[in-house]
Amino acid sequence: MGDKKIFLYSTEGEEQGALPVIEGSYGPDVIDVQNLHEQTEMFTFDPGYLSTASCESSITYIDGDKGELYYRGYAIEELAKQSSYLECCYLLLNGELPGADALGEFEMIITEHTMVNEAIRRFYEGMRYDAHPMAITLGVVGALSAFYHDSIDIRNPKHRTISAHRLIAKMPTIAAYSYKYTMGQPFMYPNNQLGYSENFLHMMFANPAFEYKVNPVAARAMDLILILHADHEQNASTSTVRLAGSSGTNPFASIAAGIASLWGPAHGGANEAVIRMLEEIGTKESIVHYVERAKSKEDSFRLMGFGHRVYKNHDPRARIIRKACYELLDSLNERDTPLFETALELERIALEDDYFIEHKLYPNVDFYSGLILKALGIPLNMFTVIFAMARTAGWIAQWSEMLDDPAQRIGRPRQLYTGATPRPYVEIGER
Numbered sequence: 001m002g003d004k005k006i007f008l009y010s011t012e013g014e015e016q017g018a019l020p021v022i023e024g025s026y027g028p029d030v031i032d033v034q035n036l037h038e039q040t041e042m043f044t045f046d047p048g049y050l051s052t053a054s055c056e057s058s059i060t061y062i063d064g065d066k067g068e069l070y071y072r073g074y075a076i077e078e079l080a081k082q083s084s085y086l087e088c089c090y091l092l093l094n095g096e097l098p099g100a101d102a103l104g105e106f107e108m109i110i111t112e113h114t115m116v117n118e119a120i121r122r123f124y125e126g127m128r129y130d131a132h133p134m135a136i137t138l139g140v141v142g143a144l145s146a147f148y149h150d151s152i153d154i155r156n157p158k159h160r161t162i163s164a165h166r167l168i169a170k171m172p173t174i175a176a177y178s179y180k181y182t183m184g185q186p187f188m189y190p191n192n193q194l195g196y197s198e199n200f201l202h203m204m205f206a207n208p209a210f211e212y213k214v215n216p217v218a219a220r221a222m223d224l225i226l227i228l229h230a231d232h233e234q235n236a237s238t239s240t241v242r243l244a245g246s247s248g249t250n251p252f253a254s255i256a257a258g259i260a261s262l263w264g265p266a267h268g269g270a271n272e273a274v275i276r277m278l279e280e281i282g283t284k285e286s287i288v289h290y291v292e293r294a295k296s297k298e299d300s301f302r303l304m305g306f307g308h309r310v311y312k313n314h315d316p317r318a319r320i321i322r323k324a325c326y327e328l329l330d331s332l333n334e335r336d337t338p339l340f341e342t343a344l345e346l347e348r349i350a351l352e353d354d355y356f357i358e359h360k361l362y363p364n365v366d367f368y369s370g371l372i373l374k375a376l377g378i379p380l381n382m383f384t385v386i387f388a389m390a391r392t393a394g395w396i397a398q399w400s401e402m403l404d405d406p407a408q409r410i411g412r413p414r415q416l417y418t419g420a421t422p423r424p425y426v427e428i429g430e431r
C-alpha cells in the first residue's frame with residue numbers, strides 16, 4: 001500500500017484524521033475506510049453501494065465511462081470473437097487462458113460431471129406443473145449440497161475445485177430439466193459427445209421420438225450469450241454470493257442465493273422483461289407513448305433493457321449481442337421479425353431523447369439478449385435461467401477468490417439509525 005492519504009477535517013477546520021488511499025492495478029483508487037469508525041465513531045453511508053468497493057478482486061474489470069469490460073485483462077470483444085464459454089470459465093477460475101492440453105482436460109472434466117443424481121430428477125415432480133423454471137432451478141441448486149457431503153469443506157481447495165466443476169457442468173442439465181418438466185416432456189440425458197452449448201440445446205429441444213440435430217449457428221450463438229454473461233464484477237447477484245459465502249456456507253447454498261438475486265427484473269430478470277415490454281408495445285407507432293411513460297415521475301414504468309448502474313456510455317455486451325442478433329436472424333431468415341424491428345426503433349428513439357441522453361440510459365446486455373434467445377426458440381421463462389447458467393462461472397470464481405482473500409471475514413454492514421430513541425415499555429392499559 002502506498003502512502004497516499006485523504007485527510008478529514010471538521011466544519012471548524014480541525015483535522016479529524018487521515019485515511020489511506022489504495023491504488024489498484026487499473027481504474028479508480030479506493031479510500032480505505034476500514035478504521036473510520038474506530039477513528040471517528042462514524043460510519044460511511046452509501047445505500048446501493050454507489051461509491052463502495054466491497055472487496056479486492058482480480059477477476060473482472062469494468063470501465064463504465066468508456067464502456068469497457070475485461071475478464072482477467074482480456075477484452076470482452078476479443079473473447080466474444082475468439083474464445084468459447086468453457087475457455088472463459090477456465091480463465092475466470094484460474095486467471096490465465098489455458099493451453100490446448102489444459103483446455104482439453106478442463107472440457108473433459110466438465111463433460112464428465114454433466115449428469116445429476118437420479119434422485120434429483122424426482123425433485124422436479126414435487127413442483128407445480130406450471131412452476132417458473134427459475135423457481136425450480138433455485139430449489140434444485142440449493143439442494144445439491146444434500147448430495148455432495150464429500151466436497152463442501154470450503155477451506156479445502158480440492159473441494160472448492162470439484163464444486164466449481166460440478167456447478168458449471170450441471171447447470172445446463174438442471175436448467176434443461178426445469179424446462180422439460182414444465183413442458184411435460186421426458187428429460188433428455190446429457191450427450192457427452194456434444195459441446196457444452198450444443199449439449200444444452202440438445203437437452204432442451206430433443207425428445208426420444210425423433211433424432212434432433214442442433215443447428216451449429218444456434219450453438220455458437222448460445223455460446224456467445226454464455227460468454228457475455230459469464231461475469232460482471234460486483235453486481236447484485238455476485239455481491240449476494242460473496243455475502244452469503246462469507247458466513248462459511250457451502251458453495252451450492254451460496255450460488256442458490258445468487259440465483260435468487262439475479263431473478264429480479266432490475267437485474268437478470270430484465271431479459272425476460274424486455275421481451276414482455278416489446279410485446280406490450282406491439283407496433284412502432286406505440287413506442288413514443290412508452291418512452292414518455294418511462295420519463296414520467298408519476299409512472300413507475302421503466303424501459304427494460306435500458307440503463308445500468310456502472311455503464312454510463314454504452315454496455316459493450318449490448319453492441320456485441322446486437323451484431324450477433326442481426327447475423328442470427330439473417331441466417332435463420334427471420335430478419336424482419338416485428339419484435340426486432342420494434343427493438344431497433346425503440347433504441348433509435350430512446351438514444352435521441354434528451355431524457356435518456358441526460359440520464360445516460362443506453363441499451364444494456366439484456367436489451368438484445370432476449371431477442372437472440374427468442375430467435376433460438378428458447379421460451380421466455382427460461383431467459384433468466386440461461387443468464388444464471390452463464391453467470392455460475394463468475395459467481396463461483398468470485399466466491400473462491402473471496403475465500404482465498406486473507407482480508408476476508410463475514411460481511412456485516414452497519415446502518416444509519418433513524419428509528420425511535422430508547423423509551424420505557426408502556427402497559428397495554430396505558431396505551
Ligand code: SDX
Binds near residue numbers: 235265301304
Ligand atoms: C443487469 O450491475 C450489473 O453489472 C448488472 C448486469 C450484470 O451483468 O450483472 O449488467 C446485468 O442487471 C443489467 C440491468 C438490467 N436491468 C434493466 O434493464 C431494468 C431497467 N433498468 C433500470 O431499472 C436501472 O437502469 C438499473 C437498475 C439498471 C440501474 O439503476 P440505478 O443505477 O440504480 O439508477 P436509478 O434507478 O438510480 O436511476 C437513475 C435515474 C432515475 O431518474 P431520476 O430519479 O434520477 O430522475 O435514471 C432513471 C431513473 O428513473 N432510469 C430510468 C431507467 N433506468 C434508470 N428511466 C427509465 N427507464 C429506465 N430503464
